[in-house]
Amino acid sequence: MTNDDKNTQFRSLPSVEQLLQEPGLGGLAGAYSHAAVVSLARQQLDATRRSIRNGGDAPGMEQLAADIMARAEEEWAPWPRPLVNATGVVIHTNLGRAPLSEPAMEAVQAGASGYSDLEFDVKTGTRGSRQAHIGRLIAEVTGAETGLVVNNNASAIMLGLSAVAGPGGPREVIVSRGEGVEIGGGFRVPDVLRQSGATLVEVGTTNRTYVRDYASAINDNTAAILKVHPSNFRVTGFTHEAELGELMTLGRERGVPVLNDLGSGCLLDTTHYGLAPEPTVQDSVDAGVELSFFSGDKLIGGPQAGIVAGSAEWVERLARHPLARAVRIDKMGLAALSATLASFLKERAHEEVPVWCMISMSQEAIAATAESWLKEIESPAVRLREGQSTVGGGSLPGETLPTTLLTVTPPDSPDAFAGRLRSGPTPVIARIEDEDVVLDPRTVLEDQSSIVVEAVKSALKG
Numbered sequence: 497m498t499n500d501d502k503n504t505q506f507r508s509l510p511s512v513e514q515l516l517q518e519p520g521l522g523g524l525a526g527a528y529s530h531a532a533v534v535s536l537a538r539q540q541l542d543a544t545r546r547s548i549r550n551g552g553d554a555p556g557m558e559q560l561a562a563d564i565m566a567r568a569e570e571e572w573a574p575w576p577r578p579l580v581n582a583t584g585v586v587i588h589t590n591l592g593r594a595p596l597s598e599p600a601m602e603a604v605q606a607g608a609s610g611y612s613d614l615e616f617d618v619k620t621g622t623r624g625s626r627q628a629h630i631g632r633l634i635a636e637v638t639g640a641e642t643g644l645v646v647n648n649n650a651s652a653i654m655l656g657l658s659a660v661a662g663p664g665g666p667r668e669v670i671v672s673r674g675e676g677v678e679i680g681g682g683f684r685v686p687d688v689l690r691q692s693g694a695t696l697v698e699v700g701t702t703n704r705t706y707v708r709d710y711a712s713a714i715n716d717n718t719a720a721i722l723k724v725h726p727s728n729f730r731v732t733g734f735t736h737e738a739e740l741g742e743l744m745t746l747g748r749e750r751g752v753p754v755l756n757d758l759g760s761g762c763l764l765d766t767t768h769y770g771l772a773p774e775p776t777v778q779d780s781v782d783a784g785v786e787l788s789f790f791s792g793d794k795l796i797g798g799p800q801a802g803i804v805a806g807s808a809e810w811v812e813r814l815a816r817h818p819l820a821r822a823v824r825i826d827k828m829g830l831a832a833l834s835a836t837l838a839s840f841l842k843e844r845a846h847e848e849v850p851v852w853c854m855i856s857m858s859q860e861a862i863a864a865t866a867e868s869w870l871k872e873i874e875s876p877a878v879r880l881r882e883g884q885s886t887v888g889g890g891s892l893p894g895e896t897l898p899t900t901l902l903t904v905t906p907p908d909s910p911d912a913f914a915g916r917l918r919s920g921p922t923p924v925i926a927r928i929e930d931e932d933v934v935l936d937p938r939t940v941l942e943d944q945s946s947i948v949v950e951a952v953k954s955a956l957k958g
């Protein structure tokens with residue numbers, strides 16, 4: 497295209513004001529502010545000019561309006577958008593981690609759509625604490641003296657280390673070399689320690705650390721021993737780690753508190769569900785750990801939150817620290833978390849908390865769903881086969897649950913097919929395995945089956 501041609505194309509573009517008269521944009525002008533629509537129209541015109549500069553053609557008025565509508569839909573529609581997790585990864589970090597239970601959603605609705613007694617004591621008519629109620633619930637489900645909740649587990653650990661090993665007291669925190677890990681999302685144990693003002697003292701080796709390694713590192717400047725769940729990282733073979741019990745004995749003898757970052761924070765015995773044993777919060781509390789830290793939205797199956805369970809003396813130190821206010825949890829998180837913990841108190845987690853419903857789903861129920869999909873899709877490109885679901889969320893690395901997968905051999909490439917599954921009004925996220933696209937019923941919510949069936953049928957059409 498010559499520069500003259502390009503200039504002609506540029507001149508054919510409407511002005512923002514002309515564009516706003518286009519009937520195709522009528523809906524937008526009624527729904528959003530004039531300034532917002534003008535800004536969006538400008539962005540679209542700028543993008544169009546860039547495209548012309550690169551050799552593209554100028555779109556007509558109607559096309560421009562349609563592009564602006566599409567841009568508005570993409571950027572201004574309610575978000576996050578619901579989708580179907582057919583990956584079989586129960587706690588999927590990229591897909592919003594734990595889906596909330598019905599009781600949790602009801603509690604959020606009830607506690608957040610109006611005023612509440614979040615920080616008010618109704619009996620006395622005086623100021624209350626947002627931590628008191630949840631602290632008692634945490635104590636009840638974990639066996640600890642009390643508990644505290646903050647924004648997420650990363651901030652709970654940051655707060656814990658700042659309060660225990662920050663300025664003004666002993667600073668050294670002893671960590672096994674095998675546990676100085678990066679957990680994902682850039683959360684590196686050594687960096688978090690440094691940020692909180694603590695001094696990291698690494699002991700042992702990557703694969704073997706003994707309690708005597710910790711013992712010989714203790715001195716007058718030791719603030720704490722920190723144990724960290726290595727999450728989705730596992731050293732196998734010639735390994736040794738100090739048991740929590742041994743560390744507790746050492747800590748008591750030398751007057752050093754033990755902090756335990758459990759990561760996913762399991763409250764139930766995973767061996768009952770055909771999984772390897774995951775350390776439970778109760779075990780950590782029973783061992784006498786001063787402060788146990790865990791997430792609200794991993795194996796607890798609740799909202800994003802960082803939960804601390806521990807002795808009243810140490811939890812109180814965290815609550816009083818200035819950082820506590822900076823990392824405090826909001827009322828919706830508190831409402832959802834208290835309802836989720838109540839499901840554990842009622843021993844109804846496997847019926848009420850989606851993460852546990854999915855983990856405990858019977859193989860028969862999964863197979864029945866997969867078969868119903870197969871029947872409704874009715875295509876030679878689709879079959880069933882045995883496969884594996886995973887728990888995810890950094891818990892239970894390498895552990896899988898047997899499942900039945902709907903397997904699609906796509907007419908074109910697996911990537912293209914998976915892309916078409918994501919392109920519907922409710923995107924369906926599948927997994928690619930050996931050139932096949934596989935969908936796992938375990939993580940598909942009950943009312944989403946028809947979405948899966950429709951998405952596969954439509955993606956098979958190309």
Ligand SMILES: *Cc1c(COP(=O)(O)O)cnc(C)c1O
Nearest residue numbers: 648649650725727759760791890
């Ligand atoms: C996930 C995880 C964290 C971070 O928890 P968030 O709630 O995501 O902030 C910290 N430590 C361990 C061991 C974890 O697995």
